[in-house]
Amino acid sequence: MGDPSVPIEESPDEGWVTGLTGAPAPEVRKVLAEAEADREFWDEVMRAHCGGGRESYAQIRAPFELYAMARLLKPRHVVEVGVSSGVSSSAFLRAIQRNGTGVLHSIDLPTPQKGARFDAGTDSPVALPPGHRSGWAVPPSVRAGWDLRIGSSRDLLPPLVGELPEIGIFLHDSLHTFEHATFEFTTVAPKVPVGGVVVADNCNWLDHALEAFAPRLGGTVRFRRGFDLGGVRRTSPSP
Numbered sequence: 001m002g003d004p005s006v007p008i009e010e011s012p013d014e015g016w017v018t019g020l021t022g023a024p025a026p027e028v029r030k031v032l033a034e035a036e037a038d039r040e041f042w043d044e045v046m047r048a049h050c051g052g053g054r055e056s057y058a059q060i061r062a063p064f065e066l067y068a069m070a071r072l073l074k075p076r077h078v079v080e081v082g083v084s085s086g087v088s089s090s091a092f093l094r095a096i097q098r099n100g101t102g103v104l105h106s107i108d109l110p111t112p113q114k115g116a117r118f119d120a121g122t123d124s125p126v127a128l129p130p131g132h133r134s135g136w137a138v139p140p141s142v143r144a145g146w147d148l149r150i151g152s153s154r155d156l157l158p159p160l161v162g163e164l165p166e167i168g169i170f171l172h173d174s175l176h177t178f179e180h181a182t183f184e185f186t187t188v189a190p191k192v193p194v195g196g197v198v199v200a201d202n203c204n205w206l207d208h209a210l211e212a213f214a215p216r217l218g219g220t221v222r223f224r225r226g227f228d229l230g231g232v233r234r235t236s237p238s239p
């Protein structure tokens with residue numbers, strides 16, 4: 001088991017959150033400080049995460065910023081594709097719990113580990129350890145009301161979007177190809193309201209899919225400091 005005191009994130013990017021949410025800097029600072037002070041919660045996530053047998057599951061690198069976005073925008077519905085151990089899910093669910101309103105809808109098609117032991121040569125860094133389910137690191141205290149759906153976003157995202165009145169935050173963190181990311185972005189776009197945000201991890205692998213999609217929201221891509229984690233804020237209404 002790894003060291004559960006390993007910090008889950010260092011030095012959140014306040015400017016990225018300010019740019020994507022339009023919230024005043026002091027408010028952004030306040031909710032980021034709230035996330036950083038939530039040590040017990042994040043230690044619990046890390047303990048469960050490391051209990052999967054290794055320290056890294058290719059999780060989101062900026063969970064505090066996701067938490068802050070959800071605290072500031074107070075979305076009625078957050079949708080994410082790509083759960084794995086559940087670091088991004090934990091951030092959204094903790095924010096929703098503190099908001100006292102909202103639902104996280106997550107879709108994951110798990111990639112199983114091939115054998116009992118992780119093999120860095122043949123296993124994907126997102127591989128699900130034997131005996132574990134998608135989202136295994138999400139603390140029980142925030143699971144109530146979590147809508148977790150297992151399968152490919154190809155099959156599950158269109159009907160989910162059809163069920164929802166709006167999607168205040170969407171996170172793409174699944175199959176990182178131009179074609180697949182574009183499919184997810186265009187599927188959710190009609191339900192993203194003005195002020196809503198679309199975020200994508202590993203943009204360097206997406207062949208500029210987020211940049212190509214951004215004009216549809218009337219926005220431009222803002223990148224998190226130091227990472228290829230991008231986001232777009234909707235500024236013009238859906239046609």
Ligand SMILES: C[S@@+](CC[C@H](N)C(=O)[O-])C[C@H]1O[C@@H](n2cnc3c(N)ncnc32)[C@H](O)[C@@H]1O
Pocket residue numbers: 057058059060081082083084085086087088089107108109110111126151152153154173174175
């Ligand atoms: C990088 S991990 C997600 C990490 C997670 N967001 C976190 O912060 O812990 C990507 C996940 O997406 C899953 N995935 C891959 N293709 C998918 C698809 N077409 N639909 C849904 N999930 C998919 C992978 O198996 C894996 O569980």
